[in-house]
Amino acid sequence: MIPFSGNPLDRASEKRTDAAWLAAKRSDSSSLILPMWKLNPFLLGPENAKGPLEAGFLRPGLAEKLVGPDACCVLLGLEKGNALFALDVSAAPDPASQGPLAGLGHFREMRSAAMSGGLPEKDIAILGQAKAMLDWHRRHGFCANCGAATALADAGYRRRCEACNTDHFPRTDPVVIMLATHTDPELGDACLVGRGKQFPRGMFSALAGFVEPGETIEEAVRRELMEEAGVKTGKVSYYATQPWPFPSSLMIGCFAEAENRDIVVDQNELAEAFWLEKSKARALIAGERTDGLFVPPAVAIAHHLIKAWAEG
Ligand SMILES: [Zn+2]
DSSP, X not given: OOTTOOOOXXXXXXXXXXXXXXXXXXXXXXXXXXXXXXXXXXXXXXTTOOSOOEEOOBOTTSGGGGSOTTSOEEEEEEETTEEEEEXXXXXXXXXXXXXXXXXXXXXXXXXXXHHTSOSOHHHHHHHHHHHHHHHHHHHOSBOTTTOOBOXXXXXXXXXXXXXXXXXXXXXXXXXXXXXXXXXXXXXEEEEEEEEETTSOTTXXXXXXXXXOTTOOHHHHHHHHHHHHHOOOEEEEEEEEEEEETTTTEEEEEEEEEESOOOOOOOTTTEEEEEEEEHHHHHHHHTXXXXXXXXXXXXXXHHHHHHHHHHHO
């Protein structure tokens, strides 16, 4: 499964406006609270422990002691009828080493938690949802329309500006990530990979970019490939999507059929780009460092796109 997908929670959107139900669930002993500190989720156990990791879902009454009643709290959903909330405890100075959580666990950066390989897939998806939601609240304390302070509503799925009577909703930004492919009777199959300027040395990936207003997914795929690598593509096909909580994107994985192998790299976007042969792609996905090259880890949808094509 692609990391951050497969969230098992019933989002219970019909309950979000029921203040009495929410208040009861916040203190119900069957409910669970995930504390997040500076957008890092709480994990049980020591930081350097080997082996499987466990998400820090706690019974009510523990993490709440760290912050005031106005701390941002979001309903993530229901699992077998039990409510799960995310609570922002960033106001506490060092909650992993002092106070009610001391000795129970640690806070870990979201990307590193997902990449550790120790967390169950469903928990990575839930932690990603929590990260994206709390991140949105942290950045939307003021109304984009009039500048007044906004207040959390609907269990975290709305922010309300009373000054200008406007509602704001959590956003998800669509990003296309695409693997251009080309089949040639003599050269064989190849896919286009590029190295972003910020990438670690040797790492190559599928190209990506934000979908712009007034644009379809297919149009965004063709535009980005043309802009970044000068590659002209025809047919675009959908592969899969991935919620990507950095801060709130939806990665839309696609394949695009290139018309030829001409490349004109936009030096502002990419350090370099080239056509990668299928056999080499298969070796890189298997973890071999052919010619010092490597592809993104399995936490990224790019890895799955390259893998699906190379092994398909
Ligand atoms: Zn306003």
